[in-house]
Amino acid sequence: MSDTDTTEQDQQFEQPDRQRLVVLISGSGSNLQALIDAEAHDELGGEIAAVISNRGDAYGLVRAREAGIPAVVLPHHEYDSREAFDAALVKVIDRHAPDLIVLAGFMRILTPGFVRRYHGRMLNIHPSLLPAYRGLNTHARALADGVSEHGASVHFVSDELDGGPVVVQAAVHVNPDDDEATLAERVLTREHVIYPMTVRWFLQGRLNLTQDGLRLDSHPLPAGGLRLAADDVTEEDL
């Protein structure tokens, strides 16, 4: 047997199971696209096993199908309670045996049972520098307050709406002539950097939510998470 044969055989045996994620969406799916692109470049640390939307008209479904990812619609209005919808969601999710659940613009409040089930393995991205501007209309509220910085946060999901431990935030400057659309767009470009990065850390086993808080490469993360300042160079600029 040649050296080459040995290497190829070893690679076959040593190949660990690929990590799997399920992505939940409700809309455009630009964050989903960032995850799809990262996977295509082998930079996600795993495979998007399925995309689930609570809305049939979500453009993210098109993005998923174009990438050859199973895309499922689960219309929330067909269920008479949040519990019934979440129970149906659990069934679809668990069919794909994911290591990680990724909420990417999924505009549903989740029941405590659902949150408990995926504790420590469900991430969300929120368009503000948490704890500022939890909930909806974050860009309009930031503009109305006249803040000079805004941004986005990736956090683990907890029982508290937009209140789970923050892994990473990216800030952007707010310009005097910004409106909701220009600000949202600037924040989104940062979301597309920090979300695939955080997902990769998790799938590579580098990021953990422990009883003592968040750890990255076994080191505790600062309260409020890591922060990319508005002027920082990011992966995107390199």
Ligand code: GAR
């Ligand atoms: C993103 O800005 C995301 O942070 C936000 O919805 C948008 C989805 O965009 N999520 C929330 O507001 C959750 N509370 P996308 O569909 O293009 O990824």
